[in-house]
Amino acid sequence: MKYLERGYLEADELPPFPPEERINSKKPVAYIECPQSIPCSPCYESCRFNAIEMENINDPPKVDYEKCTGCMACIRVCPGLAIFMLQVKEGRGYVTLQYEFLPWLEKGDRVRLYNRRGEEVGEGVVTWALKPERNDRTQLVTIEMDKDLIFEVRAVRKR
Numbered sequence: 001m002k003y004l005e006r007g008y009l010e011a012d013e014l015p016p017f018p019p020e021e022r023i024n025s026k027k028p029v030a031y032i033e034c035p036q037s038i039p040c041s042p043c044y045e046s047c048r049f050n051a052i053e054m055e056n057i058n059d060p061p062k063v064d065y066e067k068c069t070g071c072m073a074c075i076r077v078c079p080g081l082a083i084f085m086l087q088v089k090e091g092r093g094y095v096t097l098q099y100e101f102l103p104w105l106e107k108g109d110r111v112r113l114y115n116r117r118g119e120e121v122g123e124g125v126v127t128w129a130l131k132p133e134r135n136d137r138t139q140l141v142t143i144e145m146d147k148d149l150i151f152e153v154r155a156v157r158k159r
């Protein structure tokens with residue numbers, strides 16, 4: 001489990017990406033980067049479509065990309081910021097992720113894009129932003145970017 005010392009996942013430690021035809025569809029698809037065996041299951045419990053497989057609470061979640069409807073219930077409840085919604089439409093890429101910095105992001109904001117190592121890899125635009133509830137500290141945001149970057153970008157910061 002080298003990723004624990006390193007602090008991020010390398011390409012060969014990632015789950016398989018959703019097939020191209022699922023990413024290029026009308027609904028985004030959940031991609032979960034949560035490899036550690038820990039007793040955590042809000043994602044599994046939140047999925048009404050049985051798209052998340054987990055035989056016991058310590059298992060890392062596994063998404064059935066055919067069953068995932070893109071409803072975003074799982075990404076709202078993940079305490080580990082480990083879920084990303086991926087989509088490509090009209091040649092542009094979109095990643096929805098959890099965001100916990102102030103100031104909160106708003107639609108139209110320009111953001112810097114960072115990969116898993118924390119390296120800046122480009123620039124994107126916020127196309128959707130859900131403000132947190134009063135007692136929550138996590139915002140959900142969708143970022144438009146170059147379509148090839150959706151497999152790499154895992155954090156953003158306001159410009």
Ligand code: SF4
Pocket residue numbers: 029030046047048049050051052063067068069070071072073074075
């Ligand atoms: S986006 Fe919805 S359908 Fe897809 S895995 Fe998450 S909760 Fe299940």
Ligand code: SF4
Pocket residue numbers: 032034040041042043044060061077078079080081082083
């Ligand atoms: S809720 Fe998040 S941290 Fe917990 S098992 Fe699911 S993906 Fe991992």
